[in-house]
Amino acid sequence: MEFVPYEKFKDVEFITEGGFSKIYKATWIDGPRDWSAPPPYRIGKMTVALKELSNSSNISAKELNELMVFYNYATNYNSKNVYTCHDHFNYINKYFGITQHSNTQNFMIITKYYESGDLRNHITNEFYNISWFKKLIKLQCIVNGLNNMxxxxxxxxxxxxxxxxxxxxxxxxxxxxxxSKSAIEPFDDKDNEIYGIIPYVAPEVLQGRKYTKASDIYSFGMIMWELMTGRRPFWDKSHDTDLIIQICDGLRPPIITNAPEGYIELMKECWHLDPNERPTASNLLQKVKTIFYNEIKNIINKNPTKIMESPNIGPVTTNNPGAIYKSRPLSEMIKSALSTISLKSQNITQNITSKFGN
Known part of the structure; x- marks a missing residue:
């Protein structure tokens, strides 16, 4: 990875805005280093994504966390020789380095650019063209990357x-x-802000407990539901303290479609309220492969799993106005939800005591 002067980029075009950054598409004039190329050892003109970190002109270790996590990951997997011909590190996006915006002075992370965008929009735009065979291939790639992480x-x-x-x-x-953080890094009370999109955040995290690998598995279960239905989880609800309370009480998106054998059961395992009951990423990968191989048998027998046509299946044109699908700070909402849960619990206890006595 390297620092690249901003003037080395041209045709910088704003694409979208996330929870903590703005994303641009740009042409990197020289492209990244390639020691197999002739001098000056660059691959030449390349389209990249520039992720401008909000309020990062005085950059700190916190802003650099994304690069540090990737560097540690890539170093680990370089030693295992799993760098792929797709120019990514085994289903993890490749990071080239960092630059600094000439006007805002904010720092920008340089990554590979993908014309097709993200999976969320891909599902929305192509849902009825993605067979179950293709869905299961995608799931294997996704869980492969998660397993490697x-x-x-x-x-x-x-x-x-x-x-x-x-x-x-x-x-x-x-x-x-x-x-992202190391699973073996000690919990830091000074940096305990919880970020995310409520439907994808595991209930134990919404209850104030720390993230674990099992929290990622819960999120994967929501991605499974999204691929199955073509809709975003809890698209019809406001993403507020009430939803947090309901999720902690066991609310999950409705199961309203057919799927290959074992798919729904595995999805429910990922959703389990107890993180210890969820599969590991390694187990998840094996189970997804088994479902995939069974679907191949269905195809050979001319009986592939079909995508249902139903009013409850497929992308919707309008989500609930309160459904927010950008990552944002959630700690204050979680505190409010936990306070409400505690108050309800106290009221129930008082009612029982007053009814039945000591």
């Missing part, structure tokens, strides 16, 4: 379909490691 003791902590990009050949690539 967990193998490297990295927890993503903001795992959702908007943070999965779609590469050439519709291959999903995990991105946005901005708040």
């Amino acid at each position: 967990h193998d490297a003791n990295i927890i993503h902590r903001d795992y959702h379909s908007g943070n999965i990009l779609v590469a050439t050949g519709e291959t999903p690539i995990i991105s946005d490691l901005g708040i």
Whole structure:
């Protein structure tokens, strides 16, 4: 990775805005280093994504976390020789380095650019063209990347379909490691802000407990539901303290479609209220492969799993106005929800005591 002067980029075009950054598309005039290329050892003109970190002109270790996480991951997997021909590190987006915006002075992370955008929009735009065979291929790629992260003791902590990009050949690539952390890093009370999109955040995290690898598995279960239905989880609800309370009480999206044998059961395992009951990423990968191989048998027997046509299936044109699918700080909402839960519990206890006595 390297620092690249901003003037080395041209045709910088704003694409979208996330919870903590703005994303631009740009042409990197020289392109990244390639020691197999002739001098000056660059691959030449390349389209990249520039992620401008909000209020980062005085950059700190916190802003650099995304690069540090990727560097540690890539170093680990370089030693295992798993760098792939797709120019990513085994289903993890590749980071080239950092630059600094000439006007705002904010720092910008340089990554590979994918024309197809993210999985969320891909599902919305192509839902009825994605057979169950293709869905299961995508799931294998997604869980493969997650398994590699967990193998490297990295927890993503903001795992959702908007943070999965779609590469050439519709291959999903995990991105946005901005708040990822080591699973063996001690819990830091000074940096305990919880970020995310409420439907993808595990209930134990919504109850104030720390992120674990099992929290990522819960998020994967929501991605499974999204692929199955073509809709975003809890698209019809406001993402507020009431939803947090309901999720902690066991609310999950409705099961309203057919799927290959074992798919729904596995999805429910990922959703389990007890994180210890969820499969590991390694177990998840094996189970997804088994479902995939069974679907191949269905295809051979000319009985592939079909996508249902139903009013309850397929993308919707309008989500609930209060449904927010950008990562944002959630700690204050969680505190409010926990306070409400505690108050309800106290009221129930008082009612029981007054009814039955001491």
